[in-house]
Amino acid sequence: MPLLRILLLAFPLIELASLIILGQAVGVGLTLLWVLFTGIAGLMLIQRNGWGMLQRLQQQMLVNRSPQAVLKSGMWGVLAGVLIAFPGLVSDVLAIPCLIMALRHRGGGGGPDGGNDEGGPRTWQRGEYTIIEGEWQAGESPDRDDRSRLSDR
Template sequence: MPFFRLLMLAFPLLELASLIVLGNRIGVGATLLWVLGSGLLGLVLIQRQGWSMLQQLQIKMAENRSPFAVLKTGMWWLLAGVLLMIPGLITDVLAVPCLVMALLNKDRPAPGEPGGPGVYKRGGNTIIEGEWQPGEAKPAEPEDRIDQR
């Protein structure tokens, strides 16, 4: 727990130090423009994707379909927007993988959706189809098997 507290104290200082270094490299005006631009970009991402996500959720729920894919993509957009709104270079760098994940998951179907992994029930168990890789022929333990009664 002390490490987490130390990290929470050090993080704003690291962000401030990164902004000071950036200000020395490209100038104060460009640094302020960077902070303002990334904050506005984060705000726009949250607003646009938030409303879009709510509309898509309403459509999925009205069609009685799984909202999992919409929520997963929306979570990445929201996290990227929040990280961009926080002033500093470290959070801006952390926002880039979130944006990549949001774009990768944008049109990926959820389990049970057409084109996604199949989902069906056998007895009292829900089975989600997955992929098998050769060389992983390790048998499942008896307590991990689905057909155990």
């Protein structure tokens, strides 16, 4: 726990040092422009991901699907926006993997037909048949009800 407190105190100092080094390298004007640009971009990213996540959550709930992939994508997007909005270069670099994760989880999961997102079995349509992904272990015998259903076909 003390290490976390030290890191939380050191992070703004590291960010300040990175901005000072950037200011010495490219000038004060460009450094201020960078801070202004990343602040606006971060706020736009937070707003876009927040509203987009709410809309996608509503769509998932309407079709009775698990909202796990939507929440995961939205969480990474909002975290990236917060890191970009925070002034400094280190937080901007840390936002890049968050953006990648947000884009990676954007589409959800499933098979060729879209399938279910993470949190449930995946399904595929093959002609008139629906294939549901599942598990089977050798040596297991089907239940009595399953045998009667299989013999009816």
